[in-house]
Amino acid sequence: MKTKQLLLILVMAAMLALPLASEATVRVVTTVQDYAAIVRDIGKDRVEVEAIVVGNADAHFIKPKPSYAIMLRDADLFVSTGLDLELWAPVLVNKAGNRKIIDGAEGYVSASHGVELLEKPASMDRSAGDVHIYGNPHITTSPLNITVVARNIATGLCKVDPEGCDAYKINLDDFNDRVARRLYGDRLLEILGVEVLDPLARSGRLVPFLEEHGLLGELGGWLGDAMPFRGQKLVCYHKNWIYFTTLFGLSVVDFVEPKPGIPPTARHVAELVKRIEDENIRVLLTANYFERRKPELIAERTGIIPVVVPMSVGGEVGVESYFDLVDLWVGRLRDAFSAEGEASKHGHHEKESHHDGHHR
Numbered sequence: 356m357k358t359k360q361l362l363l364i365l366v367m368a369a370m371l372a373l374p375l376a377s378e379a380t381v382r383v384v385t386t387v388q389d390y391a392a393i394v395r396d397i398g399k400d401r402v403e404v405e406a407i408v409v410g411n412a413d414a415h416f417i418k419p420k421p422s423y424a425i426m427l428r429d430a431d432l433f434v435s436t437g438l439d440l441e442l443w444a445p446v447l448v449n450k451a452g453n454r455k456i457i458d459g460a461e462g463y464v465s466a467s468h469g470v471e472l473l474e475k476p477a478s479m480d481r482s483a484g485d486v487h488i489y490g491n492p493h494i495t496t497s498p499l500n501i502t503v504v505a506r507n508i509a510t511g512l513c514k515v516d517p518e519g520c521d522a523y524k525i526n527l528d529d530f531n532d533r534v535a536r537r538l539y540g541d542r543l544l545e546i547l548g549v550e551v552l553d554p555l556a557r558s559g560r561l562v563p564f565l566e567e568h569g570l571l572g573e574l575g576g577w578l579g580d581a582m583p584f585r586g587q588k589l590v591c592y593h594k595n596w597i598y599f600t601t602l603f604g605l606s607v608v609d610f611v612e613p614k615p616g617i618p619p620t621a622r623h624v625a626e627l628v629k630r631i632e633d634e635n636i637r638v639l640l641t642a643n644y645f646e647r648r649k650p651e652l653i654a655e656r657t658g659i660i661p662v663v664v665p666m667s668v669g670g671e672v673g674v675e676s677y678f679d680l681v682d683l684w685v686g687r688l689r690d691a692f693s694a695e696g697e698a699s700k701h702g703h704h705e706k707e708s709h710h711d712g713h714h715r
Contacts, residue, residue: 380400380401380402380403381398381401381402381403381431381432381512381515381516381519382402382403382404382429382430382431382432383398383402383403383404383405383430383431383432383433383434383512384404384405384406384407384426384427384430384432384433384434384456385404385405385406385407385433385434385435386406386407386408386414386434386435386436386440386441386444387406387407387408387414387436387441387495387667388406388408388409388410388667388668388669388670389495389501389504389667389668389677389680390406390434390466390504390508391404391405391406391434391668392668392675392676392677393501393504393505393508393530393677394434394508394512396505396526396530396676397505397508397509397512397523397526397527397530398512398519398523398526399522399526401512401516401519401522401523402512405426407423407426407447408441408667409669409670410665410667410668410669410670410671410674411643411644411665411667411669411670411671412644413642413644413645414436414440414441414667415440415441415442415616417441417443418443419443419446419447419450421450423447424447424450424451425451426451427447427448427450427451427453427456428451428452428453429453430451430453430455430456430462431455431456431462431515431516432456432462432463432464432511432512432515433448433456433462433463433464434464434466434508434511435463435464435465435466436465436466436467436492436494437458437464437465437466437467437468438467438472438487438489438490438492439487439488439489439492440487440492440493445458455515461511461514461515462511462514462515463511464507464508464510464511465507466494466504466507466508467492467494467504468503468507469503469506469507470494470500470503470504471557472489472490472491472492472494473490473491473597473598473601474487474490474491474594474597475489475490476488476490491594491595491597491598493594493595493596493597493598493666494598495598495666495667495677496595496596496597496598496599496666496684497598497599497601497602498534498537498538498577498602498677498681499538499553499556499557499598499602500598501534501677502531502534502535502553505527505530505531505534506527506531509523509524509526509527531549533678534678535549535552535553536576537576537577537678537681538556538576538577538578539552539556539574539575539576539578539579540573540574540575540576540578540579541575542573542575543565543570543573543574543575543576546570546573547570556578556602559601559604561578562574562585562604577603577681577682577685578602578603580685580686580689581603581604581685581688581689583689583692583693584603584605584688584689584692585603585604585605586604586605586606587605587606587638587692588605588606588607588608588634588636589605589606589607589608589636589637589638589639589640590607590608590609590610590611590627590631590636590638590639590640590653590659591607591610591611591639591640591641592610592611592612592639592640592641592642592645592650593610593611593612593615593616593641593642593645594610594612594615595642595666596640599684603685605688608630608634608636609627609630609631609636611624611627611639611641611645611649611650611653619649624649624652624653627653628653628656628657631653631657631659632657636659637658637659637660637691637692638659638660638662638688638691638692639653639654639659639660639661639662640662640664640688641661641662641663641664642663642664642665642666643663643664643665643666643670643671644666644670647661647663650663660691660694662687662688662691664683664684664687665680665683667680668680671683
């Protein structure tokens, strides 16, 4: 009898050690890795998340494999950009047969909801290349947009997991505070606050405002690190950097693609080479999922510095969070423009030495 009582006590103790059913995780699937990283930041141990698109792939061109539909079949929440970036996503949702995550259901999050979209086309003329009918969908290239994305994700998590909503809101506030501190630096954030800084940054008036009020020296973070190349010209491979270049004050003068999604011809490359030389453009920015041959050829002919970066979290070793990703973008561009500046200075000194020697 005592043996049976002892066994019963041991069984009860083991059952109490098991996690309660109410602590079951929320299953989340996202299209791209950036959204998955944000889900982890906001959901923490309440979520289990996986992304369909790997970090070094082009989200435009994903084949809707049956394995992706299986991922979505049991999902509680599905996060997509919600524009025409992932045209393959509705096909997968239909195949999954999960009505909880269809567009409009509680388990669906449009990450772009509330983001001010740029480059809205004036017409739908297909001769202009791959035209995005709602505007440029590459919203993740701006940290300002990421705070909106994070809010949308937190709202979605609250809908499917009301019991965790308080925790999600706390984590959202923490995430967006970290974004603000990394964008502006602690000192400027303490002086003006995000309520003043964000509208100024969105409108492009932040730097003039800071200059006018003698506060430019207080600007830190990513924007402070980017000041050495603010106002510079560059060439991009594809139209996927508009939100980044607008926020950080870069001028994109041309693209390796003659039109979005159209491979560059020999004639276009020749014209681009001439423009790079004529306007002394020294940096070419490209995502690492594009082919390298054309940028390398252009670099060989002009001396332009190719900056090859991942577009998403996980697209390169060491890029494990959105913060890592922006660190990499800003750091590599700063290094490239710095190298270009040193090269130009060196070339200028060489010319002066040659000129002096000629007169001697």
